[in-house]
Amino acid sequence: MSSLRTLPRVLQFSWSKGEQQLPCHAVLPFGLNSQWSLPASAACHLAPLAWCGQIFGNGTGSPGLLLGDGLTGACRQQEIEEKLIEEETARRVEELVAKRVEEELEKRKDEIEREVLRRVEEAKRIMEKQLLEELERQRQAELAAQKAREEEERAKREELERILEENNRKIAEAQAKLAEEQLRIVEEQRKIHEERMKLEQERxxxxxxxQKIILGKGKSRPKLSFTLKSQD
Incomplete structure (x- = not known):
């Protein structure tokens, strides 16, 4: 980087117009030296200002830039110089900061790459962990759903078995009642038959x-005798 000695210079001078002395200020552009020159078309406009070596003290006729005339010399010159110095300083500080940042990044290149790789690996591990946890949650959810389905099916089977058992019990009770009713009917029929037999026997x-009475009365009647007379 160039030093501050390459900053533009503000020069104060005066030039004569008839009998009047007019104060002027000129700024030597950045990087200009005694060999700098302008085309003739430009030089003719600067000639009234200071197209002479007395302006820069080198006698080469290097041009300057007219800033104005009629200003108070020292105050205006200091203000311009401070502004130019401030701008140049800011630019150089910016360049220096950029260079330092670049140098620091270059020095820490390997460290930065390692840190990037570490963070990538860390992110990878986190993603793998989250994926495994998600898979485990899905597996647990599937197991819970399967268990719930099995429990529901078991409850349905138990309910069906209970219903079947209840139906079988009712059927068995109905059959038992029917058998008892049949036995009762058979017993009633037997009793009726026995009663009929008794009645028949009694009859x-x-x-x-x-008949005996009738026959007995017949034996107790007087015997009737019949005789046959012969005829002579």
């Missing part, structure tokens, strides 16, 4: 008694 007995 027959009475009938025999009546």
């Amino acid at each position: 027959q007995r009475q009938q025999k008694e009546e």
Whole structure:
């Protein structure tokens, strides 16, 4: 980088117009030296200002830039110089900072690459961990859903078995009642049959008694005799 000695210079001078002395200020552009020159078309406009070596003290006729006339010399010159110095300083500080940043980045290149790789690996591990956790959650959810389905199916089977058992019990009770009813009917029929047999036997007995009575009365009647007379 160039030093501050290459900053533009503000020069104060005066030139004569008839009998008047007019104060002027000129700025030597950045990087100009005694060999700098302008085309003739430009030089003719600067000639009234200071197209002479007395301006820069080198006698070469290097041109300057007219800033104005009629100004108070020292104050205006200091203000311009301070502004130019401030701008140049800011530019150089910016360049220096950029260079220092670039140098620092270059020095820490390997460290930065290692840090980037470390963060990439860390992010990779985190993603893998999250993926495994998500897969485990899905597996647990599937197991829970499967268990719930099995529990529901078991409950349905138990309910169906209970219903079947209840139906079988009712059927068995109905069959038992039916068997009891059938036995009762058979017993009633047996009793009726026995009653009928008794009645029939009693009727027959009475009938025999009546016959005996009738026959007994017939034996107690007087015997009738019949004689046959012969005819002579």
